[in-house]
Amino acid sequence: MSTAAPEAPARTVPFEFFDTHVVRTRRLGPTMLRITFGGEALRHFTSGGRDQRFKLFLPHPGQDAPVVPTDAGDAWFTVWRSMDPSVRGIMRSYTVREQRRFPQHELDIDFALHGVGDPADAAAAGFVPAGPASRWAATARPGDRVTILGPTVDDNGGVDFRPAPGTDWVLISGDETALPAVAGILEWLPAGTPAKVWLEVPHAEDIQTLPTAADADITWLVRDNTTDPRTDFHLASVASAQLPDGTPYAWIAGEAGTVKALRRHLVGERGFDRKRVKFTGYWRMDTTEEQLVEEAVAAAAGATSE
Ligand SMILES: Cc1cc2nc3c(=O)[nH]c(=O)nc-3n(C[C@H](O)[C@H](O)[C@H](O)COP(=O)(O)OP(=O)(O)OC[C@H]3O[C@@H](n4cnc5c(N)ncnc54)[C@H](O)[C@@H]3O)c2cc1C
Incomplete structure (x- = not known):
């Protein structure tokens, strides 16, 4: 499966490091928290829109800013991996929700919080404590510093939603x-692109209002409304849908097990033609992003030695 999480974007993608800080935070709902980052350093950050991904480096508790080998050039990933995990910046993958250049350089990132909040949840069976990114986001305050490894041109390798020519609907x-x-x-x-959309929250x-000029039919799948396992719930809805005629392009992302099943x-x-299905595990149940990175490194090493 394509897992963007462990991929180490080369600076030549072209990506650069940006030191930035929290400007403000806003709750969008019980799960989603928007954090707006700002600062003059973001002047050259250039999002390609769509599902633009980037790497976010967070400090450990007690650190003023994340420790990131920003001077190591294209060797940054090797250097970062060789550092003490309790010291080096915590690396996670996120998506640009919106970039603004006026009146200030700002970047919105929407964090799906997990494992934080209601203490009653912590007693529930199957509760997974928050990872460091979710914990950091839940307590982020204006001025908190992070480092981003992100694009400097809009046509960059961190945009995966690319419908192939001849696509009739998505x-x-x-x-x-x-x-x-x-x-x-x-x-x-x-405008007018036929789109069948499933969003699980x-x-x-x-549930959010999502502006679009496309002819989008959005099905919201609310997990509170079911006792079914998340993959079954999502798959059943897609499997029972009547799909449009014509040549499709599919884009699937989310929990890796559900993505695989879909x-x-x-x-x-x-x-569906497999070349017309872009699928990405954004996270995997019971697995941290560090573990996904190490799996990807091991897989790449195995592929090289074969
Ligand atoms: C290309 C890409 C773009 C992404 N964009 C976004 C984005 O814009 N917003 C966003 O919120 N996330 C996004 N993610 C997902 C995010 O990177 C992961 O959820 C990440 O694991 C969160 O890090 P953490 O430190 O909180 O948890 P980790 O330390 O990585 O994991 C700790 C535990 O929490 C579990 N876990 C991780 N995420 C969740 C979750 N959402 N719900 C329940 N359990 C979870 C893991 O399975 C593990 O057991 C993206 C991922 C990729 C690959």
């Missing part, structure tokens, strides 16, 4: 971690 599916990307894709789609209050359904049962 199928889009994501969970709350992919909601910022889906919002960006819907904003970008040309924990609570009804997480992709298998589209290719195996619906006959």
Whole structure:
């Protein structure tokens, strides 16, 4: 599966490091928190829109700013990996929700909080404590410093939503971690593009209004409304849908197990051309992003030695 999480974007993509800080935060619902970053350093940050991804480096508790080898050039990933994990910046993958140049250089990132908040949840079976990014976001304050590894030109390798020529309609599916990307894709789609969209969120209050000129049919899947496992719930809705005629392009992102099941359904049962299905595990149940990175490094090393 394509997992953008562990990919180490080379600075030649072209990506650069940007030191930035929190300007303000805003709750969008029980799960989603928008953090706006700002500062003159963002002047050269250039989002390609859609599902523009980038790497975010966070400080450990007690650190003033993340420790990132920004001077190491293209060797930054090797240098970062060789550093003490309790010291080096915590690296995570996120999506640009919106970039503004006026009146100030600002970047919005929408964080899906998990494992934080209601202490009653912590007692529930299957509760997974927050990872460092979710914890950091939940307590972020204006002035808090982070480093971003992001694009400097809009046509860059961190945009994955690229419908192939000849596409008649698009199928889009994501969970709350992919909601910022889906919002960006819907904003970008040309007017009138037929789009069947599934968005899975924990609570009804997480549903957002998503502006688009596309002819979008959006199905919100609220996990509060079901006792079914998340993958079954999502898959059942897609599997029972009547899909438009014509040549599709599909974009799927979210929890890796659900993404895999949806992709298998589209290719195996619906006959989608696998080259027309872009699928990305944005996170995986019971696995931290560090573990995903190490898996990807091991897989790449295995592929090289074969
Ligand atoms: C290309 C890309 C773009 C992404 N864009 C966004 C974005 O814009 N907004 C966003 O919120 N996320 C986004 N994500 C997902 C985000 O990077 C992961 O959720 C990440 O694991 C969060 O880091 P953490 O430190 O909170 O948890 P980790 O330390 O990585 O994981 C700790 C535990 O929490 C679990 N976990 C991780 N995420 C979730 C979750 N959402 N719900 C429940 N359990 C979880 C893990 O399985 C693990 O057991 C994106 C991922 C990719 C690959």
